[in-house]
Amino acid sequence: MSEKQTTLPDELGHFGQYGGRYVPEILIPALDELIETYNRYKDDNDFVLELDYYFKEYVGRPTPLYFAERLTKTLGGAKIYLKREDLCHTGAHKLNNVMGQILLARRMGKPRIIAETGAGQHGVATATACALFGLKCHVYMGVEDMERQALNVFRMRLLGAEVIPVTSGTQTLKDATSEAIRDWVTNVADTHYIIGSVVGPHPYPMMVRDFQSVIGRETREQHLQKEGRLPDYLMACVGGGSNAMGMFYPFAKDESVKMIGIEAAGEGVDTDRHCSTLSLGSPGVLHGSMSYLLQNEDGQVQLTHSISAGLDYPGVGPEHSYFKDSGRATYVNVTDIEALDAFQLLSQTEGIIPALESSHALAYAKKFVPTLGKNETVVVCLSGRGDKDVHTVAKALEVSL
Amino acid sequence: MNRIDAKFADLKARDEKALVCFLTCGDPDFITTQDLVNEVVRSGADIIELGVPFSDPLADGPTIQASSFRALQAGATVKGVLSTVKSIRKTCDAPIVLMTYFNPIQKYGLERFAGDAAEAGADGVILTDLPVEEAGEWKSAADATGLATIFLLAPTSTKDRIAVTANMASGFIYCVSRTGVTGAKDQVPADVRALVETIKGATDLPVAVGFGISKPEHVAQVTEFADGAVVGSALVSIIAEHAAGDTIALTGEFVKKLKKGTGSR
Secondary structure (H helix, E strand, O other): HHHHOOOOOOOOOOOOEEEOOOOOHHHHHHHHHHHHHHHOOOOOHHHHHHHHHHHHHHHHHOEEEEEEEHHHHOOOOOOEEEEEEOOOHEEOOHHHHHHHHHHHHHOOOOOOEEEEEEOHHHHHHHHHHHHHHEEEEEEEHHHHHHHHHHHHHHHHHHHEEEEEEEOOOOOHHHHHHHHHHHHHHOOOOHHHHHHOOOOOOHHHHHHHHHHHHHHHHHHHHHHHHOOOOOOOEEEEOOOOOHHHHHHHHHHHOOOEEEEEEEEEEHHHHOOOOOHHHHHHHHEEEEEOEEEOOOOOOOEEOOOOOOOOHHHOOOOHHHHHHHHHHHHHEEEEEEEHHHHHHHHHHHHHHOOEEEOHHHHHHHHHHHHHHHOOOOOOOEEEEOEEEEEEEEEEHHHOOOOOO | HHHHHHHHHHHHHHOEEEEEEEEEEEOHHHHHHHHHHHHHHHHOOOOEEEOOOOOOOOOOOOOHHHHHHHHHEEEEEHHHHHHHHHHHHHHOOOEEEEOOHHHHHHHHHHHHHHHHHHHHHHOOEEOOOOOOOHOHHHHHHHHHOEEEEEEEEEOOHHHHHHHHHHHHHHEEEEEEEOOOOOOOOOOOOOHHHHHHHHHHHHHOEEEEOOOOOOHHHHHHHHHHOOEEHHHHHHHHHHHHHHHHHHHHHHHHHHHHHHHHHOOOO
């Protein structure tokens, strides 16, 4: 499988039957320009050095691969390592992708940046990078998410970004993404759209994967250093799937490394309030690419729910769909309640408050790790920190602040 | 001969241009859509575009987004749209083009949709988010049934893309007047004429201009150089703003005014 996998996507952005460019004609030239720019610079020495510089000096890379000793003892199975993306500047892995894209936007001479955000982490990362380079920044965010993530809304405004409330549809990440695309269709001449996950039309799924792959490359090196071998399991939460793909991709050719993506089951996969796209969806087109999609029999996109705003999305990155079908990765799901439980577990055993998104990966680790041998290792991608979620968790636990 | 080709040939012979009218099928309900189509055609519309509602219409502005939402709330389905087309065909011979996004069609099945749409009496299909690179499979399915595939070209389209797209298109070319989503605007951008002329240099197919065409004077303006004008949001907003009874008469009056702009000159 190895050779086939490294050559994906094909020139038109296909990962098998998934991916592609399903967008209005107006955007095709902008996507062509982005592909050309990305191909020109991705291996360009100055670009690579500049991105490395900002990763090291501004984002705070490399992030530690931390051995979670008390959690390991508590669960009593494989050794658990946490890849500490929560220690990145702005508190999540999102800045890895934003730094890469913003350096491209500067090279394309686009003075205005737009982004969509769910939990607000990608919006904050984008607002941060725009402040750093003096670019105009507009962030689309669903009204329901603005309420759930009021702190991040204020952070974005402090950073000088304009947060545009989205009131259409479900008022969450899906509709924020649609609004951002509509903005881009209208202002394509001077605007670059920084998509926050491995979704959207080609080249986004490939490009965002490549920028996030720093997570997996570092993990690989750090694990080799600490254990003298590759890890047995990788675990990461999947909404659109950028932290998971960033973690998985550099290990794609290592067949001994098993990969597990964890989706949000919300109130349960037997209810209609979940967002387990890969478990329960079917192939379809949303936001520019073919991938698994939660949709009804008539091809209408379904409403979703998760306690975690960052996972509350009916689609998923096309390469995850490809990994699912090829069997290269396995996708499972955990409920809101299980995620809340893991949120508290990590806080109390390791003194690390995880994001609710990452808590989904931890919740699956909690179930799965005890079934493994003590000589095995599991790396959980701790994609973000949980400060932003404290209010949501308090509310769910019926604690008044 | 496909009804679309016949219509443009007939208009040309009379030195007239086409008025293309868009309505969301199922807004506010399928029965009203049938009545609206009949009224719009009686009032002078040459071609009807029927929107098949989709939950995430990312090329549409607020007016058509809201219209699609109303139709879905009222229970519109792809099957329902096709049976509405069938009913309309009993009383109306105007060309009907179905306009939608790729997902509802791929979920229905491309060949099955092409077959059922042609059988219901549709003449062409516009898939807003399906550029030529991804259109191969659909195009084969449509060609096998005689349905025209109408592609959009935009102010951002390069000469190469115009040539490739024109080569794959049938029926007519839908020329998008400006970058942006659908929705009424005060003015028609000045550079549309040049774009239409470039497209006409690449194809013998008729070219209709849409997006922002919302007044009789816009229709007159673009049909100076294009073969047709598409009016959508301006019609749909009449439906949004009035009760069902008034809607039909008001829509008819508006279409009569729009049609004056396309007359023989």
